[in-house]
Amino acid sequence: MSLLELRDLSVHYRGARGEVTAVRSVDLSLDAGQTLGLAGESGCGKSTVAMSVLRLLPRSARVEGQVLLDGEDVQAMSWGRLRAVRWAAASVVFQGAMHALNPVHRVGDQIAEPMLLHGRRSSAAPSAVAELLDQVELPARAARAYPHELSGGQKQRVMIAMALACGPRLVIADEPTTALDVVVQAQVLAVLKRLVAERGIGLVMISHDLSVLASTCDRLAVMRHGRIVEEGPARRVIAEPAHPHTQALAAAFPTVGDPAFRHVTPDDAPAGPVLLRAEGVRVDYGSTTAVAGVDLEVRTGEIVALVGQSGSGKTTLARTLLGLQRPTAGRVLFEGAELPRSSSGLRAYRRQVQLVLQDPTSALNPRHSVYEAVAEGLRIHHVAGDEAALVAEALSHAELRPPELFFPTLPHELSGGQRQRVVIAGALALGPRLLVADEPVASLDASVRGEILALLLRLRRELGLAALVITHDLGLAWTIADRVAVMYQGELVEQGTVEEVLLVPKHDYTRTLLAAVPHHEVPVTD
Structure with a gap:
């Protein structure tokens, strides 16, 4: 008897516009001591499948089929029996530990x-x-x-x-490593694998990242539009994906060192003169040093990846480069001139250097339309010209076309990728020379991630826009960056071209980051 068995599971949600089917006729099983990876993009139904195991779905959900836990139908359990099963027989590791x-x-x-x-x-x-x-x-x-x-x-x-x-004998982990840096992600995955081996639990891992699942799971099931489109041993699914959607998911997370994933071409704009330079920048918070004497430069038309673990100081450095944080020592120069200290001077500077935040949902006011979100910067900076035309132009550059169609749209009516494009459009509306993008694809699905990275490359090529991309994702750096700067404990420990740093790393910390990146290779399992 399987520890968990889903038989012809379908889940429907009742809403104002009628009933929507989120999961369609799913059949899955898991034995004790095994790990099953459930892959797919946002909205594919994978979290709905997971929540149905312990009847954690909202009241608007209608469930068909069977969910068998140790042979007992969860849907038929009394509330008293269900309370006894939750935590003791099966439990959930929810996404977003802080929340x-x-x-x-x-x-x-x-x-x-x-x-x-x-x-x-x-x-x-x-x-x-x-x-x-x-x-x-x-x-x-x-x-x-x-x-x-x-x-x-x-x-x-x-x-x-x-x-x-x-x-519990069954643990369901819903995106347990989302937004964690590669070293911490590797540590968490190692803990999960060890617990499965030592305690013989069954583990269901949910993720949109096939490389994470490949490094952890025995079997993989790939979902799309509520259905299982491919299932099998992890090694086979990753190495020889049969379904086009599985192939797209596998291709979305690049292999560092593989030329097929390197998207910077000779046709891309060559780097020009130095645009932004940090000289000996130091930032102290009391007795704590967050940035310890950093020298860094970004040239016109260049994409520089600033990589490192959470807490390495890279976001503090970015805030300092934007003029949002004064350095304790050292200086920041833009086109050779030190950053102004006056409010009016900083406002003019920030029109040239724009920030793109990690989480587009929190970056956008939920009550403001797309038009208002993009026009806000134009109004703050008193940009002359036809406002509607400038907003439309920015949205077009961000590949939201036709732009007028998006003018009245509210953020909750957009996909994650569309929301990130609105944030980028808000920055582009001011005609900046440099984008500082803080983890711009960390919270996005695989296919959308590729689209946003391609957008950044196109903006560089067509507008000559430079970018400083802050990330813990070395695959992102390999895909789009010209140069890489590695930050560790407030210091830049290594800088150079992408090939120099990622293919022939000189510093032990860079080697540690590269070793922690999940790979598609899967160990042989019985």
């Missing part, structure tokens, strides 16, 4: 909560929490911390510890 954890409770109390709900004596909870933290490679003292005192990787491990608190 899933209660910010005002210590993490030890949150790990203990499911154990207490399932009858564990409160006196025994502290030792059990310490043991769980040890299993996810965290020190016992972490139990006393609040979520904001932990790094992203530590918070994700706390979520895994919570999921294991009541000894």
